[in-house]
Structures are given as structure tokens and as C-alpha cells.
Amino acid sequence: MSDTAVELNLDRSRMMVSETEVAVELINMNKWYGDFHVLRDINLKVMKGERIVICGPSGSGKSTMIRCINRLEEHQAGQIIVDGNELTGDLKKIDEIRREVGMCFQHFNLFPHLTILENCTLAPIWVRKMPKRQAEEIAMHYLERVKIPEQANKYPGQLSGGQQQRVAIARSLCMNPKIMLFDEPTSALDPEMIKEVLDVMVSLAEEGMTMLCVTHEMGFARKVANRVIFMDAGQIVEQNEPEAFFLNPQHERTQLFLSQILHH
Amino acid sequence: MSDAQMFQIRTVEAPRLPAPSSTTGVIGWMRQNLFSSIGNTVLTILGALIAWALIEPLIEFALVKAVWTGDDRTACLGADGEHIGACWAYVGDYMQQFIYGRYTTSELWRVNTVYGLFALLLVPLLAPSVPYKGINALLLLVAFPIVAYYLLTGLVIGDTVILPIVETAQWGGLLVTLVIAVTGITASLPLGILFALGRRSNMPIIKLISVIFIEFWRGVPLITVLFMSSVMLPLFLPDGVTFDKLLRVLVGVTLFSSAYMAEVVRGGLQAIPKGQYEGAMALGLRFWPMMYLIILPQALKLVIPGIVNTFIGLFKDTTLVLIVGMFDLLGMIQSSFADPSWATPTQAHTGYLFAAFVFFVFCFGMSRYSIFVEKQLHTGHKR
Ligand SMILES: Nc1ncnc2c1ncn2[C@@H]1O[C@H](COP(=O)(O)OP(=O)(O)O)[C@@H](O)[C@H]1O
Ligand SMILES: [Mg+2]
Numbered sequence: 001m002s003d004t005a006v007e008l009n010l011d012r013s014r015m016m017v018s019e020t021e022v023a024v025e026l027i028n029m030n031k032w033y034g035d036f037h038v039l040r041d042i043n044l045k046v047m048k049g050e051r052i053v054i055c056g057p058s059g060s061g062k063s064t065m066i067r068c069i070n071r072l073e074e075h076q077a078g079q080i081i082v083d084g085n086e087l088t089g090d091l092k093k094i095d096e097i098r099r100e101v102g103m104c105f106q107h108f109n110l111f112p113h114l115t116i117l118e119n120c121t122l123a124p125i126w127v128r129k130m131p132k133r134q135a136e137e138i139a140m141h142y143l144e145r146v147k148i149p150e151q152a153n154k155y156p157g158q159l160s161g162g163q164q165q166r167v168a169i170a171r172s173l174c175m176n177p178k179i180m181l182f183d184e185p186t187s188a189l190d191p192e193m194i195k196e197v198l199d200v201m202v203s204l205a206e207e208g209m210t211m212l213c214v215t216h217e218m219g220f221a222r223k224v225a226n227r228v229i230f231m232d233a234g235q236i237v238e239q240n241e242p243e244a245f246f247l248n249p250q251h252e253r254t255q256l257f258l259s260q261i262l263h264h
Numbered sequence: 265m266s267d268a269q270m271f272q273i274r275t276v277e278a279p280r281l282p283a284p285s286s287t288t289g290v291i292g293w294m295r296q297n298l299f300s301s302i303g304n305t306v307l308t309i310l311g312a313l314i315a316w317a318l319i320e321p322l323i324e325f326a327l328v329k330a331v332w333t334g335d336d337r338t339a340c341l342g343a344d345g346e347h348i349g350a351c352w353a354y355v356g357d358y359m360q361q362f363i364y365g366r367y368t369t370s371e372l373w374r375v376n377t378v379y380g381l382f383a384l385l386l387v388p389l390l391a392p393s394v395p396y397k398g399i400n401a402l403l404l405l406v407a408f409p410i411v412a413y414y415l416l417t418g419l420v421i422g423d424t425v426i427l428p429i430v431e432t433a434q435w436g437g438l439l440v441t442l443v444i445a446v447t448g449i450t451a452s453l454p455l456g457i458l459f460a461l462g463r464r465s466n467m468p469i470i471k472l473i474s475v476i477f478i479e480f481w482r483g484v485p486l487i488t489v490l491f492m493s494s495v496m497l498p499l500f501l502p503d504g505v506t507f508d509k510l511l512r513v514l515v516g517v518t519l520f521s522s523a524y525m526a527e528v529v530r531g532g533l534q535a536i537p538k539g540q541y542e543g544a545m546a547l548g549l550r551f552w553p554m555m556y557l558i559i560l561p562q563a564l565k566l567v568i569p570g571i572v573n574t575f576i577g578l579f580k581d582t583t584l585v586l587i588v589g590m591f592d593l594l595g596m597i598q599s600s601f602a603d604p605s606w607a608t609p610t611q612a613h614t615g616y617l618f619a620a621f622v623f624f625v626f627c628f629g630m631s632r633y634s635i636f637v638e639k640q641l642h643t644g645h646k647r
Binding site: 070072091095098099101102103105107109110111112113122123126127155157171172175 | 542544546549558561562565
């Protein structure tokens with residue numbers, strides 16, 4: 001994916017990174033799949049309002065790491081602290097954290113048997129116990145924000161990939177999350193649909209949302225991220241501000257990776 | 265083809281034309297599907313001839329040469345050497361037994377009320393356009409069974425007889441068939457879902473129990489189950505403790521079919537991508553809401569054909585209760601063959617044809633309804 005492919009305009013006036021409030025903190029975190037040590041001694045601190053882009057070769061553990069943050073995967077050693085709550089086996093804590101952390105997936109994971117509107121109102125109604133009316137109003141508000149209110153009564157199967165991913169973002173936003181996780185949100189999309197999804201993500205960033213994005217959209221990383229993290233073989237091997245990261249990569253693996261995705 | 269044709273570029277927009285008439289309409293359809301070649305034309309004609317050869321005698325037996333009225337066997341004997349068709353007069357004479365068994369005649373209104381209530385509650389539940397599905401389902405699944413229980417068995421409070429007791433041994437015919445089938449169907453689906461979830465559970469004990477349950481009930485023939493429940497079980501129970509035979513049969517049939525149901529549902533659960541679970545969990549849904557709202561609706565929809573298959577199997581398996589001395593519709597019909605006053609050459613043919621017809625109507629109804637539901641639930645435009 002070349003960095004010139006996508007032109008993104010950014011309004012930085014409301015993008016503020018907190019100096020004191022920590023959104024997500026991973027401390028000496030380790031995870032194994034059976035005998036396979038997939039995440040090795042991860043340390044990461046994300047302040048409120050930060051936009052982190054995570055990149056790295058396939059299989060390096062990017063998905064596993066961000067999925068640990070909302071406990072779709074369980075870590076075995078170290079600590080994960082989300083919004084002041086430590087993730088343990090405590091189901092109450094897990095519920096609480098999942099309510100505050102939204103997630104978008106590569107393959108959208110919309111519910112095909114429900115309409116777009118029902119997809120968006122489901123969690124507010126069943127998890128937040130919101131009255132249906134109010135949930136629908138909120139859903140329509142976010143569907144308008146992602147520019148597809150007219151699709152509200154269609155089913156996911158009737159929408160294009162880009163539209164589905166925007167619905168998935170709206171669905172997460174309906175829960176009013178404090179933190180958003182994105183796992184390669186544009187990798188499954190045709191090129192002409194990537195921009196419509198990135199535009200929505202940019203507008204989220206402009207509103208000061210804390211975001212952790214696994215993506216190879218380097219244009220997005222450059223414009224929006226305030227830190228880029230590079231992972232390789234289960235470790236964070238480099239992190240830096242976007243300009244420095246792209247102009248002056250330190251680690252040999254980073255240089256190789258960047259040369260592969262930027263000049264092919 | 266010349267180069268000029270190969271690289272032709274349109275300067276005027278090509279008109280949008282209707283499809284050629286040979287591909288649309290009845291004639292088009294027949295031409296495409298029945299007479300598209302000489303071979304297919306021959307097969308079509310051959311098929312039609314075979315179908316006629318099979319159907320024609322049936323029509324002749326069941327309708328043309330049938331006897332519709334009469335008081336005893338003489339009506340269905342016919343004159344010397346004459347071929348007589350179905351003896352519907354005999355079925356008419358026995359209709360009460362076929363529908364109610366030996367249920368006390370003066371109390372038949374109670375059975376009719378149950379039939380009526382059931383239809384009244386079931387039809388609006390099945391029709392998608394009728395509102396109040398929640399209340400309707402509650403009435404059908406909770407209130408109706410209680411009412412039906414007292415109406416059918418009787419109600420005695422203290423010494424006052426409100427509804428005289430009718431022993432289940434007197435029940436028979438379609439009543440027994442429907443009681444077993446309906447109970448089995450409504451109880452086996454939720455049980456099957458629970459065991460399917462149990463078998464896929466991460467908790468070893470629950471998984472083990474589910475596997476043992478499913479494999480046990482799938483491993484034994486239904487006849488054995490029925491026989492054990494009605495003949496062997498009393499031997500193990502302490503003296504004086506008895507269960508109603510019908511109740512034992514109901515439990516046996518339900519557990520038996522819920523094991524099959526569990527495997528059908530498990531097939532559906534396996535087809536749901538992991539992403540659906542993750543999407544639901546990431547939104548904060550807990551296990552049961554996730555199952556109820558996201559996973560099961562999709563999984564059950566996928567296996568509607570399998571579920572209905574199990575229902576139909578169960579419906580027909582009710583005929584096996586004859587083995588433990590209960591008379592369902594088929595049992596009732598067979599026992600009527602012993603009646604000399606209707607003994608004619610076509611009595612058994614007629615009786616079995618009637619049984620086949622009744623069973624077919626119910627099973628075909630279930631089948632058609634399931635296809636209707638599948639169409640209703642079709643939301644995907646999968647590519
Ligand atoms: N459920 C799993 N069981 C076993 N190994 C897994 C599982 N999920 C991922 N892995 C392995 O863990 C490694 C990291 O995977 P992942 O986090 O998906 O990488 P990335 O997202 O960076 O491509 C890969 O080698 C992958 O094969
Ligand atoms: Mg990944």
C-alpha cells in the first residue's frame with residue numbers, strides 16, 4: 001500500500017493527548033498459544049487521546065496484542081490495565097472493559113441476520129439497557145456520521161465492503177466507547193473503498209478518540225498517528241513519532257519492512 | 265473474425281432489449297426444461313407415462329371405485345366379481361375411534377376443546393404477520409399445556425369431580441399421536457439446543473455429560489427405549505410407585521429425539537464463523553445473550569431442514585408405541601381390522617391408505633412450513 005494513495009485532511013484543533021490519564025497500559029505482558037510464545041514481554045503505555053498505529057509483518061502478533069486488550073485473547077503473564085481496571089479472570093471487570101472498548105475487525109463481523117439499525121442498537125439495548133427508542137436515535141446519529149443513514153433498514157449482505165466497515169464503526173460508537181481498537185480495518189476492502197473508511201477513522205481521531213490501529217495504511221499513520229509501533233516476532237521492536245519512524249527507522253527489521261511496503 | 269470486428273468500439277449506446285420470448289413464459293420454461301433436445305423430450309414423455317401408470321390406479325382405488333356410504337361390510341363387498349375400491353364407509357364408521365381412541369364418548373368435547381385451543385394458538389404463532397408473538401408463545405408453551413393436561417386427564421379437587429378422570433389407557437388414535445408428537449417436538453428442541461451447547465462447552469464436566477447423553481440415546485433403538493421405559497422401569501421402582509405409561513413414553517420419546525436434535529443443532533453451531541462470537545463479545549454481550557441474539561438465530565436458521573427432518577421422524581416414530589400396548593392412529597386402525605362387521609377384501613388397504621394420508625398431511629405440512637420459514641428468514645445476498 002503506497003503512502004501517496006490516500007489524501008487525508010486533518011483538523012488538529014481537538015486532538016489532545018492527556019499528559020496524566022492513561023488509557024491502556026501493558027506491563028511485561030506475555031502470551032503463549034500452547035508452547036508457542038506469541039507475545040514476549042510487551043510494554044506499552046497509551047495515554048488518553050493518543051492515536052497509535054501498530055504495524056509489522058504478518059504473524060508478528062499485532063492482532064493478538066490488541067485482542068488481549070478487550071480479552072478476546074487471554075494473556076498469561078504480566079498486566080493489562082484498561083481505563084484504570086486491571087484485566088483478570090474477573091468477569092465483571094471484563095464486561096466493564098468491553099463496554100468501554102470498541103473494536104473493528106478486518107472482516108467487519110456484522111450480524112447478517114439483523115438489519116443495519118438492529119446491528120447498531122443491539123448492544124446499547126442489551127448491554128447498556130437503553131430504551132429501544134433512544135438506542136435507535138443514537139444509532140441513526142452515528143449512521144449519519146458514517147454517512148449511510150439511508151441503509152439503516154437493509155441487511156449487511158446488501159452493502160458493499162466499505163459500507164459494512166463503516167457500519168461496524170458506527171456499531172461500536174453506539175456504545176460510546178472511550179477507546180477504539182482497529183484490526184486491519186481496510187485490508188479486506190477494494191482500493192476504492194479504503195478512503196471512505198479511513199475518512200471516518202480520521203474524523204474519530206479529530207474528536208480526540210483514543211485509538212489503537214493495526215494497519216498498513218502508511219498515509220493514515222503519517223497523518224493521524226502520534227506514535228507508530230513496529231512489532232516483529234511477538235515483540236515491540238521500535239516505536240517512534242511517525243515522521244521519525246518513516247524517515248529514520250532504527251531497527252534493521254523495520255527498515256526491511258518499510259522498504260517492502262513503501263517501494264514495491 | 266476480422267480485425268475490424270474484434271476491436272469494434274461502440275459509438276452509440278447499445279439498446280436494452282427484453283429477453284427473447286423463447287426464454288420466458290410457460291412455453292419458454294417448457295422448452296428449456298422439458299423439451300430442450302430429442303433425448304429430453306423422450307424422457308419427459310416417458311416420465312409422464314410412468315407417473316400416469318402409478319397415479320391412475322390410485323385414483324381409481326381411492327376415488328372412482330370407492331364406496332362412500334354404508335352401514336356394514338355388505339356395502340363394500342360389491343356384486344359378484346366386481347372390483348371394489350376403498351371402503352371409506354368403514355373409515356367413516358370408525359372415525360371416532362381413529363381420532364379419540366376409546367376416550368369416554370360423553371367427554372369428547374374436552375378433546376375437541378384441546379384440539380381447538382391448540383389450533384387457535386398455533387396458527388397465529390406460525391403466521392409471521394400476526395403481532396404479539398411473545399404473549400402468543402407464552403400462552404401456547406406455558407398456559408396451554410396446563411389447561412390441556414387437566415382437560416384431557418380430568419380434574420378432581422377434594423371430593424368434587426369437576427372433570428371426570430379419563431385414564432390415559434383409554435386414549436388412542438390421533439389423540440395419542442398428537443400428544444406424543446407435539447410434546448416431543450416442543451421439548452426436544454430446547455433440550456437439544458442445551459445439549460448441543462453443552463457438547464461444545466469448554467467446561468469438561470458439562471461436555472462429558474452432554475457427550476454421554478447424546479451418544480447413549482442415539483445408540484439405542486427407540487423400540488428398546490419404549491420397551492425399557494414401560495416394561496423394565498417398573499421393575500426397578502419401589503412397590504407402589506408408578507408412573508403413567510403415557511408419561512413414561514413421552515419422556516422416552518423426548519430424550520431420544522433431543523439427542524438427535526442436539527447433533528443437528530451442533531452442526532449449525534459449527535457453521536457460524538468465529539468472527540460472530542468475537543463481534544458479539546467485543547460489544548460486551550455475555551454468553552447467554554450472545555447465544556440467544558446472535559449465534560442461535562443464525563445456527564438454527566442454517567439447520568431448519570435438519571430440525572424439521574427430526575420433527576418428521578419423531579412424528580412417524582410415534583407409531584412405535586404400539587409395541588408397549590398403546591394405540592396411536594396406526595395402532596387404532598390396525599386393531600379395527602379385527603372387527604368382523606367390516607371385514608372386506610379392501611378393508612386393510614383402505615385403513616392403511618387412510619393412515620398414510622393423515623401422516624402425509626401432517627408431515628408435508630411441516631415440510632412446506634419449514635420452506636416458507638427459510639424464505640422468510642433469508643436476509644443474505646451471499647456472493
Ligand atoms: N488461535 C491461535 N492458536 C495458535 N496460534 C495462533 C492463534 N492465533 C494466532 N496464532 C499465531 O500467533 C502468531 C501471531 O498471530 P497474529 O497476532 O494474528 O499476527 P498478525 O496479526 O500480526 O498477523 C501467528 O504466528 C499465528 O500463527
Ligand atoms: Mg492480524
